[in-house]
Structure formats: C-alpha cells, structure tokens
Amino acid sequence: MPAETIxxxxxxxxxxxxxxxxxxxxxxxxAPERSFELAREIERRxxxxxxxEVGVEGLDELCxxxxxxxxxxxxxxxxxxxxxxxxxxxxxVVLIGGTTGVGKSTLATMLAARLGIRRVIATDxxxxxxxxxxxxxxxxxxxxxxxxxxxxxxxxxQAGHVSTGIAAIVERAANEGEPIVVEGVHLVPGTxxxxxxxxxxxxxxxxVVGDEELHRGHFSHRPGTRPAERYLASFDEIRGLxxxxxxxxxxxxxxxxxxxxxxxxxxRLMELVLDAVEDAT
Numbered sequence: 001m002p003a004e005t006i007x008x009x010x011x012x013x014x015x016x017x018x019x020x021x022x023x024x025x026x027x028x029x030x031a032p033e034r035s036f037e038l039a040r041e042i043e044r045r046x047x048x049x050x051x052x053e054v055g056v057e058g059l060d061e062l063c064x065x066x067x068x069x070x071x072x073x074x075x076x077x078x079x080x081x082x083x084x085x086x087x088x089x090x091x092x093v094v095l096i097g098g099t100t101g102v103g104k105s106t107l108a109t110m111l112a113a114r115l116g117i118r119r120v121i122a123t124d125x126x127x128x129x130x131x132x133x134x135x136x137x138x139x140x141x142x143x144x145x146x147x148x149x150x151x152x153x154x155x156x157x158q159a160g161h162v163s164t165g166i167a168a169i170v171e172r173a174a175n176e177g178e179p180i181v182v183e184g185v186h187l188v189p190g191t192x193x194x195x196x197x198x199x200x201x202x203x204x205x206x207x208v209v210g211d212e213e214l215h216r217g218h219f220s221h222r223p224g225t226r227p228a229e230r231y232l233a234s235f236d237e238i239r240g241l242x243x244x245x246x247x248x249x250x251x252x253x254x255x256x257x258x259x260x261x262x263x264x265x266x267x268r269l270m271e272l273v274l275d276a277v278e279d280a281t
Contacts, residue, residue, distance in 0.1 A: 005046040009056045016054075018043055021063070027114045028079035029270040030071070031263060042066050081274035084281045085115070085179075092117070092179040093170055093200040094273060097187035097249075098207035099242040100147055101218040101231060103259045107207060108183035110262075111269050115179070123184025126165035127158070146185040147237045152244055162186040167196060174199035189245065190252025203276040205269060206249040208242055210258050215239070 006013040018039040025035035042062055046054065054062075060083075067075045085092060094111065098104040105122065112120045130142040141149045141158035149158045166182060170192065173180040189206055209215035216235060219228040231238065249256055255272055259265040 005043075005051065006053045007056060007059055008053050013053065016043060016046060016059070023114075024063075024082070025067075025079070027082045027116070027270075028067075028075065029267050029274070030075065038066055038070060041070070077278070078271065078274050081278045082115075084277050088201055088277065088280060090200050090280070091173050091177050092273065092277065093173055093202050094179075094181045094269075095187050095192070095202070095204040096181065096183040096207060096269070097185065097189060097205070097245060097254075098183075098259075099185055099245060100145070100238050101215060102207045102209045102242070103218065103262060103265070104183045104207045106262065107259065107266055107269060108181050110266050111273070112181045114266075114270065115273065117179045117181055119173070119178060119180040121169055121180065121182050123162050123166060123182065123186040126162045126169075126184075127186070129165065130161055145234075147234050147241055151237075152241070155241060155244075156188075159186045159188050159191075163188070163191060167193065170196050170200065185241070185245075189249040189254035201276055201280040203269075203273045205255045205257050205272055206245055207257050207259050207265065208246060209260070211260065212239065214260065 004015040007016050018036065021039035021042060022032070022035040025038055026032055030038070042059075045062060045066065046059075064076055064079065067079055092115075094108075094117075096104050096108050096111075108120050108122075112118070127142050130139060134142065136143045139161060141154050142161055144150070144154070144158070146155050146158060149155050162184075163186065166186065169180070169182060174196065187204075187206075189204065192202070192204075209218065215238075216232065219231040219235075246256065248254075255268075257265050257268050257272075
C-alpha cells in the first residue's frame with residue numbers, strides 16, 4: 001500500500017483526502033460520482049510522483065492539470081471561479097425565485113451544500129413572521145399562500161410586504177460579509193434595489209418547470225403535511241403565477257432555469273454563481 005501524501009499549508013500537514021477533494025470539485029459544478037473519480041485520479045498521480053509532501057499550491061496545480069485533461073477548459077474556469085469565493089470583497093448573495101412546486105427549495109439546499117454556504121432562507125419564513133405580527137384585517141394578503149392571495153394583484157401586494165424583509169436579510173448579509181442563499185416565490189425578478197445589488201455579488205435566477213405534467217407530478221412527492229389535492233386544485237393559478245414571474249424575469253434580464261432534471265438545473269445554477277464571481281474579481 002503506497003504511503004499517504006501529506007498536504008502542507010502554513011507549516012501544518014494533513015493526509016490527502018479524496019472526500020475533501022471531491023467536495024471541492026463538486027463546488028465547481030461536477031457531479032458527485034465524477035468528482036470522486038477525479039479525486040481518485042489526483043491521488044493516483046500523487047502516488048506516482050512519489051513525493052511524501054505537497055503544498056496546497058502544488059495540489060491545486062495538479063488538480064487543474066487533471067481537470068484540463070479530463071473535463072476541458074470550461075471545468076478549469078469553473079474551478080478557478082469557485083476558488084475565488086474566499087477572496088471576494090463583498091458577500092455572495094444567491095436569489096432563487098419560482099412558483100410553488102418547481103423545486104427551488106431543493107435546488108437552494110443542494111447549491112448551498114456544494115458552495116459551503118450555511119445560510120439558506122425561504123421567503124415564506126418572512127411571510128410567516130408577518131402573519132404573526134399583523135392581523136388578517138391589517139395585512140390580509142400575507143395570510144394566504146402566494147397562489148391564492150387574490151390573483152396577481154393580491155400576490156403583488158403580498159410580495160411587496162415580504163420584499164421589505166428580504167431587503168433586510170440581504171442588508172444584514174452585506175453588513176456581516178456572509179454569503180447567503182434566499183429562495184421563494186416572493187423573489188420577483190429584478191426588484192432588489194440597486195444599492196443592495198452594489199453591496200454584494202449577486203446571482204439571481206428564476207426556476208421554472210415548462211412541462212405542465214411534470215410540474216403537476218411534483219406535488220404528489222411534495223414533503224410536509226399539506227395534501228397534494230390543495231395544490232392541484234389551484235394548479236391553474238400556480239401556472240398563471242409562473243407565467244407572470246417569467247415575464248418579469250425576461251424584462252429584468254434574469255436567468256430562467258427549467259428544472260426538468262435536478263442535476264442539470266443545479267449545474268446551471270452553479271455556472272450562474274461562478275460567472276457572477278468571475279465578473280466580480
């Protein structure tokens with residue numbers, strides 16, 4: 001059995017870890033299985049070199065060589081973009097909008113895990129807080145789900161109230177310099193103020209499901225205690241709300257991501273984030 005290679009950083013060393021390397025490769029947009037394959041290839045090349053120790057810079061260079069040979073220049077660019085995350089002078093803020101049942105919560109959680117972001121906030125949490133503080137008479141729209149708040153006018157009123165909380169969340173992230181992922185139907189594309197946009201590195205997307213039957217099928221697998229029938233009874237309203245958000249996204253120039261396949265959608269989100277990071281550095 002070949003001896004372990006020790007990775008040295010600032011005078012301290014730890015054995016090379018395929019698991020940690022695979023996590024880094026996943027953060028650059030590669031699938032988990034492929035990331036582990038390449039991490040194993042890096043381990044093999046380290047063993048062939050016969051060096052008992054390698055610096056972080058040397059390991060990084062070897063990683064880039066393997067990525068270039070196995071995946072091409074686009075993968076190299078994405079990996080370099082991910083490495084820049086720690087050098088940003090403003091925090092990364094990812095906004096993932098979309099109507100009910102398109103899978104935005106799942107994508108937000110998966111994206112945050114790959115990027116090592118600890119904060120994931122749903123805009124429905126903001127709505128729940130507003131419901132707790134304001135009676136139905138004082139703020140009626142927040143006491144309904146987005147798709148049954150009274151058509152587009154009711155939704156716009158609800159989203160307007162929730163947007164105040166969203167702005168406060170982003171402002172806090174900017175003040176603390178902490179990256180964050182925010183997801184929810186209330187993220188109407190293009191409504192974040194220019195002042196807040198300037199204080200963060202922003203990646204914004206609207207998740208959709210173009211195929212109606214696929215979208216309908218998402219509700220039968222939806223977690224939680226609410227029955228699928230409630231959503232299916234309002235499916236036309238949910239689809240109408242998606243159409244409204246798509247129009248807003250096109251006007252604002254916000255990326256549309258069709259969640260036909262979760263791995264492909266996650267990959268596109270990763271690319272969007274890394275493009276934003278590249279533009280900011």
